Every structure is written in C-alpha cells, then in structure tokens.
Amino acid sequence: MSEQGSERKYIAQIKLIVEAFGKNVEIFPEDWEKRPEGADYLYRTGVVLVRDEDLSRVVELFQGGRPGEGGIGGVTRLLLPEKLPPDAPERGTLTQRFLQYADLRLGRGVVTPEHLFYVCPSVSPCPATEPEEVPPGSPPEPFLPTPFTSAGAADGRGVKVVVLDVGWSDAPAAYWLNGVTGDPENAFDGSGRIRPYAGHGTFIAGVMRAIARNVEIVVKSYFTSAGAIWEFDLAQALDEVLDLAPDIISLSAGTRTRFDLPALGLDVFIQTRLDRVGGLTLVAAAGNESTRDFFWPAAFPETVAVGALADNGHDRASFSNFGGWVDVYAPGENLVNAFLTGEYECTEPPNAGQLREFAGMARWSGTSFATPLVAGLIAGRMSVTGESAKQASDALLAFALTQPEPGVGPVLRAGDALASLP
Numbered sequence: 001m002s003e004q005g006s007e008r009k010y011i012a013q014i015k016l017i018v019e020a021f022g023k024n025v026e027i028f029p030e031d032w033e034k035r036p037e038g039a040d041y042l043y044r045t046g047v048v049l050v051r052d053e054d055l056s057r058v059v060e061l062f063q064g065g066r067p068g069e070g071g072i073g074g075v076t077r078l079l080l081p082e083k084l085p086p087d088a089p090e091r092g093t094l095t096q097r098f099l100q101y102a103d104l105r106l107g108r109g110v111v112t113p114e115h116l117f118y119v120c121p122s123v124s125p126c127p128a129t130e131p132e133e134v135p136p137g138s139p140p141e142p143f144l145p146t147p148f149t150s151a152g153a154a155d156g157r158g159v160k161v162v163v164l165d166v167g168w169s170d171a172p173a174a175y176w177l178n179g180v181t182g183d184p185e186n187a188f189d190g191s192g193r194i195r196p197y198a199g200h201g202t203f204i205a206g207v208m209r210a211i212a213r214n215v216e217i218v219v220k221s222y223f224t225s226a227g228a229i230w231e232f233d234l235a236q237a238l239d240e241v242l243d244l245a246p247d248i249i250s251l252s253a254g255t256r257t258r259f260d261l262p263a264l265g266l267d268v269f270i271q272t273r274l275d276r277v278g279g280l281t282l283v284a285a286a287g288n289e290s291t292r293d294f295f296w297p298a299a300f301p302e303t304v305a306v307g308a309l310a311d312n313g314h315d316r317a318s319f320s321n322f323g324g325w326v327d328v329y330a331p332g333e334n335l336v337n338a339f340l341t342g343e344y345e346c347t348e349p350p351n352a353g354q355l356r357e358f359a360g361m362a363r364w365s366g367t368s369f370a371t372p373l374v375a376g377l378i379a380g381r382m383s384v385t386g387e388s389a390k391q392a393s394d395a396l397l398a399f400a401l402t403q404p405e406p407g408v409g410p411v412l413r414a415g416d417a418l419a420s421l422p
Helices: 001-022 054-061 094-105 200-211 231-244 264-272 367-385 388-402
Strands: 027-030 043-053 075-079 111-119 161-163 216-221 228-230 248-251 283-286 304-309 327-332 335-345 355-364
Touching: 001 027, 001 043, 001 111, 001 228, 043 054, 043 264, 043 335, 043 388, 054 075, 054 094, 075 264, 094 111, 111 231, 161 200, 161 231, 161 367, 200 216, 200 335, 200 367, 216 231, 228 231, 228 327, 231 264, 248 367, 283 367, 283 388, 327 367, 327 388, 335 367, 367 388
Parallel strands: 161 216, 161 248, 248 283, 283 304, 304 327
Antiparallel strands: 027 043, 043 075, 043 111, 111 228, 335 355
C-alpha cells in the first residue's frame, strides 16, 4: 500500500471510532491528520484517571472534580471541574491543560488520561487488512492435523480461555468451533450488512481451536462500539472475567499512551488482581502500528506480548509492532478461519465502498490473530504437561528463544506446543 493510501486508511479507522463515541472522545495531538505518524492516542473528554491513594491531593490541587462510577478498587475516574486554576496552562483542551498542570505540580504520571483501547487494527498508518474473501470450502490456515489435536495430544483439553472482544457469532460450518460459547455480538447493521470489526472474536476463537481443538473458549462482548472501550471500563471487564476462573485471558486489543507510560487503570488491575491469581496468564496483541513504541497492555512485563510473523514465516509482518518488550512472534498474516456469512462493505482505503460477500470463512491479518495462536499453544502444552498457564507460557517463551528469526526475535509456530519436551 502506498504511503498516501496508508494514511487515508488510518484516518478512516479513527473517524469510525469518533463517529461511535462522538464528543466524548478527543485525539492527541490535535493536528493528528497532518502527521505522517498519525495519532498518539485517543482519550476521554473531561475525564482523567488517578490512583485512589493520590485522589485527595489531586482534588485539593484543582479545588474540584468528582469521582465517576464503576471501575475497580485502586483507581478513580475523576470528572474534571469546569474551571482550572488561573496559573494552569492556557493551550490545549481542558483535559490536556489539566494533565499538564498536574504534571508540573504533582509529577508526570500521577494523573493520566482515560485512554481508549481498541481491537487491532490501529490508529496510525499500517497495512493490516479488513477481512478478505476466500473461495468456498477453503480450509482454516494454519490448522493442525488430527494427531496433534486428538485426545491425549496437545488439544487443550481441561484448559479454559476467556477472550475479551466484540462478542461471539455461531459458525455452524466451522466444526472445530463446536462447544465455544460467549456473548452474542451485534454483527449486522440496519441494512443487514456485516458491521466493521464484527466477526473479530469469532475469527480469534477459530484460530485458537485450530491449534488446540478441545480448549474451552468463552468469548465476551466488551468492545461493542467500533471495536473500542474506555480504559476504566476495560479494567472492570478484566476484573469481571476473573469470576469465570480462566487459565488464560486472550486480549487482541490495546493502545499507546501519553508519554508511553503504563496505562494506569490496567496497571492497577495487573498489580492488584492478575498477580494474585496463581498461574493465570494474559496473552495480549502487540499492535499493528509498525512501531517500537509501547502498546499496552502487551508491554506490561506480566503479560505475554505477541507480534506477528509475515506470510513467509520468517520475517516480521510489516504492520506488527516490535521491540524488546514483544515476547514472541507468531504467524499473523493471511490467516484463514471462521467468519460471518453475509455482505460486508469496506470502510478503509484503497477498498472503501467495495462490497465483499462472505460464506462463513475469511482471510485476515493482524497481531490480533497471532495472539490466539500463542494462547492455543499454551493451552495445548498445558493439556499434556499439567503445567499452569504461567509455567507453560514460560516454557514456550524459553523455547522460542532457541529458534529466533534474524532481525525479528523469538518465534513460535503452529505445532510448537510440545517442541521443547523430551
């Protein structure tokens, strides 16, 4: 894709989100459309996040603000006062001025924006694709043969994975998805066409089941508005899925943040919730923005951050984020798996307005889909070794380090679940 086409593509992606969230969302920087690198992050208008321990001094400094509702203990969504102190910065939106003043008086990172998390694709130029048609009867790719997935093999039996995504759409023709459950998604618009981002959770479940045929998968519907959710609400969603007692949480979503600092709401979740659940592993997509900038929550050291390999199985996919914070790369370009049935109108250049007809299968690219492949490998190994998800993921990451690709890093491929065993 040309540089100009790539820029138009990410602008279309952001405008789709803005249409869904309206005046509640702002974009940093304000001149993002003129920048070749696109937007840094999207955030909520008139709202910031503060750790509970810092709330009283933040409110005192600004002589106002009131807590919002929801979230998890340890972090507060603070609704901003209408007026800021007279010596506050004068340039920027109310939220940005509040953040700048808090940086000066309290230190960087005490107060953060409430970032918008989105399912990958991205909010900056990248060539990751919308779903593409495949010929009728096309098989999944990758897809492990019966010896890998039958009872007694690395089939994920006895392992539970919760996928946080747009929801679940039953795919009767995809027999490998039998038994998958989840929250039904609102997949079709008023004209009966497939919505943008619809089928994302179903495709993810399909990729995982193609690697670990008998893993238990529950797809939850949280990213219901243009494939996005506010940081505070995502922390609450992650907290809620702990009630389902998963072994693995698979999350193909994230964001960059202000100053590349850890997303505060998710930092609190990881430190006070995730770390206290023995053996649980969060597998997260590294993002599709072709940058080494941190993409959260994948960049947290407590997660398994998954980048994407190119179609040739050796190079890094051109869209994949990269850097030392990415733990492993796995196939993520031109994967084929279960999708919806119906007509889809492309929203992104150079294919905007093009109609595609799907019959239950699609080809798709992104770190979104490398992520469930790795989650499936972890589940497959667990079903044979009896290890916890944390033990299995540590073992697989150690194995990945023994087969790095030059210029890329450690890699895992379909069929590697038991590769490190004697």
